Amino acid sequence: MELYVFMFMLATLVSSENKVVREFFYMNGCSDTEKENLYGSDGEELWHADFIKGEGVVTLPDFADPGGFDGFYQNAVAELEICKQNLAVAIKAYNNPQEKMDKPQSSIYAEDDLQLNVENTLICHVTGFFPPPVRVSWTRNNEALKEDSLSQYRPNDDGTYTIFSSLPFTPQEGDIYSCTVNHVALDQPQTKTWEVDVDVPGVGPAVFCGVGLSLGLLGVAAGTFFLIKGNNCN
8 A cells, every 4th residue: 555645844933032833734645545634733633634524623622712724624625636646646656665664552541530330431542653554443351342433643753653543431340451453564463451440449448547546545545544543542
């Protein structure tokens, strides 16, 4: 699979006094299976084209006052056609050279603090790979799951990519989840596992504190008793 990616980076000086530099980027990429068009700033995605739903998606939170992206999706569709043409020209001009490949590294974690029977989200973080795409699959107790979603491919500074797969789940004690990553640079699929393990506060500290307090009170009572008896003897 050949991949053609165009990236444009723009650094702007926001404050001349504090020398704060903001870095904006634009990425347009295509292959025989992948389509990407997104805008970002300082490593964070601002907007991307969803070619499946046929619309642009603003990924900034509401409080950031994201503004409008009028005409961005229509432009992304046009840029996609240009990308495909450039890809065909590049393949012919460079005689279909062997692509440099980087193996992905993956990790799995829960989005929120874990509580039994409280809905949460598992995140499979895949990074450091080239070229796209990667394929991510999930299992629960060795049974395949279909409920997952993939983020957009996000460029890293070294030319590799990062992607996230998310899985809604409700933690049950002892459940074991796995995230398996398939990529052309891997000799075999890469699997990470994650087990639901919620720490239950032990009774030991409470028992020891209760026993200690009881012994302390007994000691005070015994001391008071002997003090009174001693005064009576006088």
